[in-house]
Structure formats: C-alpha cells, structure tokens
Amino acid sequence: MSVTISAADVNKLRQQTGAGMMDCRKALMESDGDFEKAIDYLRKQGQKVAAKREDREAKEGVVIAKTNSDNTVGVIVNLSAETDFVAKNQDFIDFALQVADVALENKSADIDALKGASMDGATVGDKLMEVVAKIGEKIDIIRYELVSAEAVVAYIHAGYRIGVLVSMNKTANEAIIDAGRDAAMQIAAMNPLAVNADSIPQETIDREKAIAIEQIKAEGKPEEMAEKIAMGKMNKFFKDNTLLEQPFVKDNNLTVGKYLSSVENELTVTDFKRVAVG
Secondary structure: OOOOOOHOOOOOHHHOOOOOOOHHHHHHHHHHOHHHHHHHHHHHHHHHHHHHHHOOOOEEEEEEEEEOOOOOOOEEEEEEOHHHHHOHHHHHHHHHHHHHHHHHHOOOOOOOHHHOOOOOEHHHHHHHHHHHHHHHHOEEEEEEEEEEOOEEEEEEEOOOOOOEEHHHHHHHHHHHHHHHHHHHHHHHHHHHOEOHHHHHOOOHHHHHHHHEEEEEHHHHOHHHHHHHHHHHHHHHHHHHEHHHHHEOEEEEEEEHHOOOHHHHHHHOOEEEEEEEOO
C-alpha cells in the first residue's frame, strides 16, 4: 500500500532538516511517511555526499573563537567548506557558532568528543551530516582547540577568517580582558611562533642558527666570527617571532610584554592558540 506524501509533510521535513524539497519528498517516500526514518535517511544521504567528496579540497570556511561567561575556558572551532559562497552564508556561520557553544558547554576534549556531543536532540556529527545534505559541499570540523586558564580572551579577525585564544596569568577583569584582546589582535596580525624564546622548540632554534651561520660564511666572514654574528641574528629572530618580544602594534615604543606589565604588574600571556582558514 503506497503512502500519500502531502506538500505539508514535505515542507515540515524541510523545515526540520533544511534539505531540499525533492530530497525531503524522496526521504518520506522511502520511509513510508515516517518522519524519524526520513530524517535518518537524509542523514545517511549526507554521509554519502561527504564520502563522495573526500577528494575535494575544503579550503574555505569559518573560525569561531569563544569563551565562557567568566573567561576561564575558551574554544576555537574551524568549520571547513569548499567555497567562499558557503563560508559567507549566515546559516553556515550560525551553525558554526552553535557548534562552538556546544563545545564550550561540554568542554569537549577533541574533535571526536565534540562530534559526539548532544545538539538539538541529535549529535553534532548528525547535525553536521544534515548540513552536508542541505548544502551539498564537503564540510567538516577540521581544527579544534580547548584551553583553560586564570583568564582566557577570544578574538575573531577578518570576518571569521582567523580565531585567537589568549591565556593569561591573572583573574579576568575589564582591564585584563582589554589587554588580552590587544594581545590577540597582535597574534592575529603578526602570527608569532611562540609566547617567548623558551617556548620555541629547540629543533627550530637549531635550524635557524644553522641557517644563520651558513649565511654568514657565504658572506665571506671569518668562521671564528660566525658564532657571534649568528647570536645577533638569533636575537632578531626571537624579537620578530615571539609574542612578548614583538613591538606592540599599537605603540612601537613598547614590546607586547612591557605593554602587558604596564596594565597590571606581572601580567603576561602564558599561551595562545591561533587558527586561520585555509
């Protein structure tokens, strides 16, 4: 016995799932009018869409950085898409914001935990497949960061293209949050490698020093001078590439470290996360 699928049923399923009209009608037909089965059918179709598009590059998307109400926990969620058109769609952005809220609420440890977290009666992973089915592009949560500290400040730069979290060593207040936002803007713009020289991996330092020594030798400088000159080059490397030693973008007379200590004695950044689209 065939089931009659009304336009109202199709529209209801479309409103619930965001899938296309024809996809919703087919899902209801395949599921004998059972809405739950139809939703499962659409999710399965979404999984197939994602699988078919595994070879597609998803270099667009959005980055969401958020903190909880007392600025002690922060998350960054990078939701990828294939096209700039989708990345700028408000529904796509709103979905990414919702995922970030779920991540914060659950303090999800990693991407797998986040995808398994509850969201509007399903899991984040299920909702992701619904969005794939609706949009028809390969999308996924490709990067995720969770941090906690005495104070955590979030910053989103350039229309959700870059997200930054800054961890600080003092309990959050208005002045510290403002200073953290300034530091986050610096990180977004200048992309430092680490907080300070001690935070840079030794292998990176060794590589940079070896390169400097080879450059000095190529310039014809005596080998006995190479080590000393290389140290000068390394000092410049640390100044250019570590947050606390960089000139503060709002006042080049100060380093970021000195700016922070001027806001409150011994205030500093203990860690940061920076995620960019692409």
